[in-house]
Structure formats: C-alpha cells, structure tokens
Amino acid sequence: MLKFNSKNTPSKLRRGLLAGFATFALSSHCYTALAANLSQGPQITKAPKLILVLVVDGLPNEQVQRYRHQFGEGGFKRLLEQGAWFGNAHQAHGITVTAVGHSAVLTGAYPYQHGIIGNNWFDPNTSTSVYCTEDRQHTYIGTETKSSDGTSPANLKVSTVGDELRYATGNRSKVLTVSGKDRGAILLAGKTGTAYMLMKKTGAFASSTYYMNQHPAWHTAFHASKPQDRFYGKQWTNVLPEHAYHDDAHDDVVAPANTTSSKRLPYTYDSASGKPDAEYYEKLFTGPYVDELTLDFANAAIDGEKLGNNPTGATDILGVSLSSHDYVNHTWGPESKMSHDHLQRLDRLLAKFLNNVDKKVGLDNTLVVLTADHGFANVPEFSQSIKRDANRLDGNKMSAALNQHLFEKFGVEKLIRKWSAPYFFFDYSKVESKGITRTELENTAARFILNYQGVASTYTRTQFEQGQVPNDRISRLVQRAWHKQLSGDLMVVVKPYWYFGSTNSGTSHGTPYTYDTNVPLIFMGKPWFKAGAYSNYAEVMDIAPTLSHLLRLRLPSGSEGRVLTETLK
Structure with a gap:
C-alpha cells in the first residue's frame, strides 16, 4: 500500500495525491453503481426445458x-x-x-x-x-x-x-x-x-x-x-x-x-x-x-x-x-x-x-x-x-502452372508439396539448401498467382505469422480461418462469383x-x-x-x- 507522511510532503504534491485518492474513491463508487445496474439487466426468468x-x-x-x-x-x-x-x-x-x-x-x-x-x-x-x-x-x-x-x-x-x-x-x-x-x-x-x-x-x-x-x-x-x-x-x-x-x-x-x-x-x-x-x-x-x-x-x-x-x-x-x-x-x-x-x-x-x-x-x-x-x-x-465476371477455377491446373513458374525461377522441381484448396503447401527444405529464403519463395509464388485468372488476393504464411495482414474485411476473415499448425503456406482467394471447381455445371461456396x-x-x-x-x-x-x-x-x-x-x- 502506498503511504506518505503529510507533514513531510510538499503541499502541492499532498493536494495532488489527496485529489487522486478522491478521484479513485469516486471511480470505485461509480464502478460499484455500474456493476449494480448491470446486475439488474436482462435476467433469465426460467431455464428452457x-x-x-x-x-x-x-x-x-x-x-x-x-x-x-x-x-x-x-x-x-x-x-x-x-x-x-x-x-x-x-x-x-x-x-x-x-x-x-x-x-x-x-x-x-x-x-x-x-x-x-x-x-x-x-x-x-x-x-x-x-x-x-x-x-x-x-x-x-x-x-x-x-x-x-x-x-x-x-x-x-x-x-x-x-x-x-x-x-x-x-x-x-x-x-x-x-x-x-x-x-x-x-x-x-x-x-x-x-x-x-x-x-x-x-x-x-x-x-x-x-x-x-x-x-x-x-x-x-x-x-x-x-x-x-x-x-x-x-x-x-x-x-x-x-x-x-x-x-x-x-x-x-x-x-x-x-x-x-x-x-x-x-x-x-x-x-x-x-x-x-x-x-x-x-x-x-x-x-x-x-x-x-x-x-x-x-x-x-x-x-x-x-x-x-x-x-x-x-x-x-x-x-x-x-x-x-x-x-x-x-x-x-x-x-x-x-x-x-x-x-x-x-x-x-x-x-x-x-x-x-x-x-x-x-x-x-x-x-x-x-x-x-x-x-x-x-x-x-x-x-x-447477368453480366458478371464469374467462372470456375481449376486448382490443379493452377498448381501445375505455379510449379512450372517456380522451377523456371529457382531451378528446383516440385516446390509445391500439395494443393488443398485454398492452400498451397511448399517444400521449404528444397530452396533453403540453395540459400533461398522462405519469404522469397512465398512472395514469388504470391506474385505469380495474383496474375492468374480468377484470383483476387493471396496471403502468405509469413504475413499471417508476423501480423502483416491488411486490416480490411476480407483479410480479417481469412486471418481467422488460418490455423498456424494446420493451414497452408499460401492462401488463395478467388474473385467474387468465382469458386474452385472443375465440373461443367452446378456451383459451390467457400469464399x-x-x-x-x-x-x-x-x-x-x-x-x-x-x-x-x-x-x-x-x-x-x-x-x-x-x-x-x-x-x-x-x-x-x-x-x-x-x-x-x-x-x-
């Protein structure tokens, strides 16, 4: 507990401390009153059966x-x-x-x-x-x-x-x-x-x-x-x-x-x-x-x-x-x-x-x-x-195109371990042995996919882990969907009215x-x-x-x- 001797404390400081304690006491009183009011809010009259x-x-x-x-x-x-x-x-x-x-x-x-x-x-x-x-x-x-x-x-x-x-x-x-x-x-x-x-x-x-x-x-x-x-x-x-x-x-x-x-x-x-x-x-x-x-x-x-x-x-x-x-x-x-x-x-x-x-x-x-x-x-x-830009995006074809691009860029084959919509999983060990960083691999892949038809945005593991995701509605939703231990290394979001699919009819969800x-x-x-x-x-x-x-x-x-x-x- 804070103590002070009133006789040895300068008058200005003493007045300030006393005012502070008064404010604290008032705040405590207000908090008690607020808690009392809240306790009188909506109360359950009976439990449902x-x-x-x-x-x-x-x-x-x-x-x-x-x-x-x-x-x-x-x-x-x-x-x-x-x-x-x-x-x-x-x-x-x-x-x-x-x-x-x-x-x-x-x-x-x-x-x-x-x-x-x-x-x-x-x-x-x-x-x-x-x-x-x-x-x-x-x-x-x-x-x-x-x-x-x-x-x-x-x-x-x-x-x-x-x-x-x-x-x-x-x-x-x-x-x-x-x-x-x-x-x-x-x-x-x-x-x-x-x-x-x-x-x-x-x-x-x-x-x-x-x-x-x-x-x-x-x-x-x-x-x-x-x-x-x-x-x-x-x-x-x-x-x-x-x-x-x-x-x-x-x-x-x-x-x-x-x-x-x-x-x-x-x-x-x-x-x-x-x-x-x-x-x-x-x-x-x-x-x-x-x-x-x-x-x-x-x-x-x-x-x-x-x-x-x-x-x-x-x-x-x-x-x-x-x-x-x-x-x-x-x-x-x-x-x-x-x-x-x-x-x-x-x-x-x-x-x-x-x-x-x-x-x-x-x-x-x-x-x-x-x-x-x-x-x-x-x-x-x-x-x-009705004149919308809409279609199905074949994830397997997109994955093959990205793998080819990464091979041409880094000279390493099959850098994608798995495509599991909406995620790419990378084999980081293959590029790290060549002195290429994970971030470089992710960013290279993200830039390529952003130019792929039907893609609206991408998010990398580094962005998620380091809190670099933009503060817009879509980004907040995808951040909530990403699990550090389970989710992939590059997340792909399709354009509005597009979805991942390879059939010739029907529709889906997931965006x-x-x-x-x-x-x-x-x-x-x-x-x-x-x-x-x-x-x-x-x-x-x-x-x-x-x-x-x-x-x-x-x-x-x-x-x-x-x-x-x-x-x-």
Missing part, C-alpha cells in the same frame, strides 16, 4: 428473404414473426464450408482456435489428407466404416455449449444431434453429446463407438419398418403453382443438357436395381426426403430420450442439421426453381416438426435457434447471363464474400427473446455466448462472440 438448434446446410439469408412471402404457417414464418432475427448475420471466417460453419454454431470460436479448418485438409506433418471428423479408433455401429469416415469429434479443439452444460449439470443434461452428414451431427454434439448420422449405404441413422457400444431400443424401433424405403419411386414435384417460380433462373441456364446437373423437376427417386439400395439412398439427399427422414428421427429421439422432459429437470439440447438444401444448391444453384421449391418444402416440414415439439415439450419451454453453416454462390452460367457468409440467424422463445427484426451486425459465433448467458454457463473455451443483449427480455 429444451434448446433446439436447427442448422440448414447451405442456406443463404437472401433466400429466406426472397421467398418469405410464400412460406406457410408455422415454419420459417413463425420463426421470423415470433423470433428475434438478424438480417445482417454472418459466418465470420474466410473458408465457408460445412465443417467450419457447424463448428462455429455452439463453440462461438473461429477456425484458428477450434481447429476445423475445412471439410478436408492436408496434414503437413504426416503428408496425408485428413477428414474433419475422422477417427480411426472408432467405427459406425452396425455399418461398414472406411478409414476416412466421420466417427468422432477428435479434431475439434474447443468445447461447445453442450459440453459446458453437461459439465455444469453433472451430465444430467442430454445433448443429442442428428444430421444427414456425419460432420453436421458430430461437430454440433461436441465432445460429450451423442451424434447420429445417415448412412448412405443403408439409409439408416447410426452413431459410432465413440458415443456408445450399441444403439438404444428406440433407435431400433424407429428403423424396424425401414422408413427410408417409403420414398422409393416417389417424384419430387412442385409444391407451389407453376407461376410462383416465374422469377427464378431458367432451367436451361442452371440445368443445361449434357451436364451433370441436367436433371430437372419432376425428379424420381429410384435405382437401376429396381429396389431400395445405396444408389437410391444417395439420391435421396438431393431433394426433400432426407430432411423429412431427419426430422422424423429427431421426433423419435425426443420421445426415446425424453428430451425436454428430463426427469432431473435439467435443460436438454437437440441439434438438427438439415443437409439436403446444400445438395440442391450445389446441383442447381440458389437462383433455381429447384432450390426455391426445396426451401418451400423444408418450410412445411419445419412447421410440422415445430408443432410436434410444441405438443411434446411446449414451445414456451423451448428455446429455438435457426441458422446455417454457409451461403452459396450463383451458378457461374447464371452470373454470366469470404457476403453471398457465402450472410446466413439466417433467428432466436425464438417468448420467455427469453424480444421478437423483431434486428439490423445490427451479428455473427453465428454469437449464438454460443448468448445461450451461455441465458443458461448461466461457463463460456465454451474458444468463444469470441458477444451476447446479443439487444434481443433479451
């Missing part, structure tokens, strides 16, 4: 807004009217793909922390390809498992809201997730939840030995009648009158003849064998029926696990990732009639599901969150038709542009949220801290989002 997290794979926010006038009662319309929804919400990182987006939802973390940097990536230490949720120590239950199949969250480096909830309740809370994709379920479930994913070979949902040794009785009962086979021979046709689609892109643009996307509505679900098989089950993903099956399974889980009616009174979490919109948009683009119709069908499925939740748990007891893992670019041919980052974000629950449209900037990363605040939980370990206090009652 169920937190329902809905993730629509590959749903751009603009589609929700563009087609909202056609939604029926009880689905998206209920969420938009009764919920707090953000029109300016984003997946705020630079590599907008399924695994990264799903990781963000309940961790509140960016890729540089949570460690899921893509659906697949190249491990520079082992020189092998890594799938985001692969774990060779575990297998699917009752189903053939390949070495690269997704069976556990081993690669996820941080905790989720579900993990923190189970920790806080002594594992009394249940966390269960379901998806058509393994990564959609596993990365929502976190380390301590339970994930179920649809098997493409059998059309059945399965978990893995990471979670349990055998499936529960309700799971067996659900599959007893083979519900996945009931769609065989069915056609996907318009749910709305034909004139409702007049503003959509023409089929000849998004599904031209002699391309992989040439099929149009009506779309028949069958197989060459004439009976349900792996070909048929895989077909189901492109259209409304996998989503219907997923929601049916989620309903069975609510009953089987008593989700939202936990005998201990603890809050449960149910995560449902709906995979099919991603497949539809990849095939035909978000501007297509097919995508438009699929969203309308999904709306009707969500209405039915939410009505069931209301009957079994009560929507006043349920906190609902709806978002998406990423948006989508338009099909390049459509973009070209830091707003059509890929802007996704729906809606919270619904009368006891907790003020309904309305919010224009504030928000991120998917804000879901985790907002839920943690309401549940009075410790924040997930990598969470960087903010609590969306403007929505709270």
Whole structure:
C-alpha cells in the first residue's frame, strides 16, 4: 500500500495525491453503481426445458428473404414473426464450408482456435489428407466404416455449449444431434453429446463407438419398418403453382443438357436395381426426403430420450442439421426453381416438426435457434447471363502452372508439396539448401498467382505469422480461418462469383464474400427473446455466448462472440 507522511510532503504534491485518492474513491463508487445496474439487466426468468438448434446446410439469408412471402404457417414464418432475427448475420471466417460453419454454431470460436479448418485438409506433418471428423479408433455401429469416415469429434479443439452444460449439470443434461452428414451431427454434439448420422449405404441413422457400444431400443424401433424405403419411386414435384417460380433462373441456364446437373423437376427417386439400395439412398439427399427422414428421427429421439422432459429437470439440447438444401444448391444453384421449391418444402416440414415439439415439450419451454453453416454462390452460367465476371477455377491446373513458374525461377522441381484448396503447401527444405529464403519463395509464388485468372488476393504464411495482414474485411476473415499448425503456406482467394471447381455445371461456396457468409440467424422463445427484426451486425459465433448467458454457463473455451443483449427480455 502506498503511504506518505503529510507533514513531510510538499503541499502541492499532498493536494495532488489527496485529489487522486478522491478521484479513485469516486471511480470505485461509480464502478460499484455500474456493476449494480448491470446486475439488474436482462435476467433469465426460467431455464428452457429444451434448446433446439436447427442448422440448414447451405442456406443463404437472401433466400429466406426472397421467398418469405410464400412460406406457410408455422415454419420459417413463425420463426421470423415470433423470433428475434438478424438480417445482417454472418459466418465470420474466410473458408465457408460445412465443417467450419457447424463448428462455429455452439463453440462461438473461429477456425484458428477450434481447429476445423475445412471439410478436408492436408496434414503437413504426416503428408496425408485428413477428414474433419475422422477417427480411426472408432467405427459406425452396425455399418461398414472406411478409414476416412466421420466417427468422432477428435479434431475439434474447443468445447461447445453442450459440453459446458453437461459439465455444469453433472451430465444430467442430454445433448443429442442428428444430421444427414456425419460432420453436421458430430461437430454440433461436441465432445460429450451423442451424434447420429445417415448412412448412405443403408439409409439408416447410426452413431459410432465413440458415443456408445450399441444403439438404444428406440433407435431400433424407429428403423424396424425401414422408413427410408417409403420414398422409393416417389417424384419430387412442385409444391407451389407453376407461376410462383416465374422469377427464378431458367432451367436451361442452371440445368443445361449434357451436364451433370441436367436433371430437372419432376425428379424420381429410384435405382437401376429396381429396389431400395445405396444408389437410391444417395439420391435421396438431393431433394426433400432426407430432411423429412431427419426430422422424423429427431421426433423419435425426443420421445426415446425424453428430451425436454428430463426427469432431473435439467435443460436438454437437440441439434438438427438439415443437409439436403446444400445438395440442391450445389446441383442447381440458389437462383433455381429447384432450390426455391426445396426451401418451400423444408418450410412445411419445419412447421410440422415445430408443432410436434410444441405438443411434446411446449414451445414456451423451448428455446429455438435457426441458422446455417454457409451461403452459396450463383451458378457461374447464371452470373454470366447477368453480366458478371464469374467462372470456375481449376486448382490443379493452377498448381501445375505455379510449379512450372517456380522451377523456371529457382531451378528446383516440385516446390509445391500439395494443393488443398485454398492452400498451397511448399517444400521449404528444397530452396533453403540453395540459400533461398522462405519469404522469397512465398512472395514469388504470391506474385505469380495474383496474375492468374480468377484470383483476387493471396496471403502468405509469413504475413499471417508476423501480423502483416491488411486490416480490411476480407483479410480479417481469412486471418481467422488460418490455423498456424494446420493451414497452408499460401492462401488463395478467388474473385467474387468465382469458386474452385472443375465440373461443367452446378456451383459451390467457400469464399469470404457476403453471398457465402450472410446466413439466417433467428432466436425464438417468448420467455427469453424480444421478437423483431434486428439490423445490427451479428455473427453465428454469437449464438454460443448468448445461450451461455441465458443458461448461466461457463463460456465454451474458444468463444469470441458477444451476447446479443439487444434481443433479451
């Protein structure tokens, strides 16, 4: 403690010190008052019995807004009217793909922390390809498992809201997730939840030995009648009158003849064998029926696990990732009639599901969150038709051209160890032995790639490591996506409306542009949220801290989002 003798201290200094202590005392008083006011801010009136997290794979926010006038009662319309929804919400990182987006939802973390940097990536230490949720120590239950199949969250480096909830309740809370994709379920479930994913070979949902040794009785009962086979021979046709689609892109643009996307509505679900098989089950993903099956399974889980009616009174979490919109948009683009119709069908499925939740748990007891893992670019041919500079960029051809340029510059062959979009990995040892620095290699490669058709910008390992990345929006997003131990040495960002691909049709996602980052974000629950449209900037990363605040939980370990206090009652 600071001490001074008033008799021996000059009067001017003494007056200054006394004034300082008075100011400190006043500041302390103000801080105490501020803390008291903050403690009287939004307070949770009751804990939800169920937190329902809905993730629509590959749903751009603009589609929700563009087609909202056609939604029926009880689905998206209920969420938009009764919920707090953000029109300016984003997946705020630079590599907008399924695994990264799903990781963000309940961790509140960016890729540089949570460690899921893509659906697949190249491990520079082992020189092998890594799938985001692969774990060779575990297998699917009752189903053939390949070495690269997704069976556990081993690669996820941080905790989720579900993990923190189970920790806080002594594992009394249940966390269960379901998806058509393994990564959609596993990365929502976190380390301590339970994930179920649809098997493409059998059309059945399965978990893995990471979670349990055998499936529960309700799971067996659900599959007893083979519900996945009931769609065989069915056609996907318009749910709305034909004139409702007049503003959509023409089929000849998004599904031209002699391309992989040439099929149009009506779309028949069958197989060459004439009976349900792996070909048929895989077909189901492109259209409304996998989503219907997923929601049916989620309903069975609510009953089987008593989700939202936990005998201990603890809050449960149910995560449902709906995979099919991603497949539809990849095939035909978000501007297509097919995508438009699929969203309308999904709306009707969500209405039915939410009505069931209301009957079994009560929507006043349920906190609902709806978002998406990423948006989508338009099909390049459509973009070209409205005078945009758009196309597909073949990364393998670009890699070959760069390798040749580096050979001509340095006289060393195969300086690229691997191209794994959007990264180049270099073999630094080959140039260092010749007295060429890493920075020289990176800069030479970056200059060449910047002049390559379809490329907007590049970022080198040195830039990332030394904090030399520019302070603009795109650069901030790619910085968050780059992981020091896992990511590559040169990152490539394509021009707007371009994407990495080598097919002759369809489209994709993965860029830091707003059509890929802007996704729906809606919270619904009368006891907790003020309904309305919010224009504030928000991120998917804000879901985790907002839920943690309401549940009075410790924040997930990598969470960087903010609590969306403007929505709270």
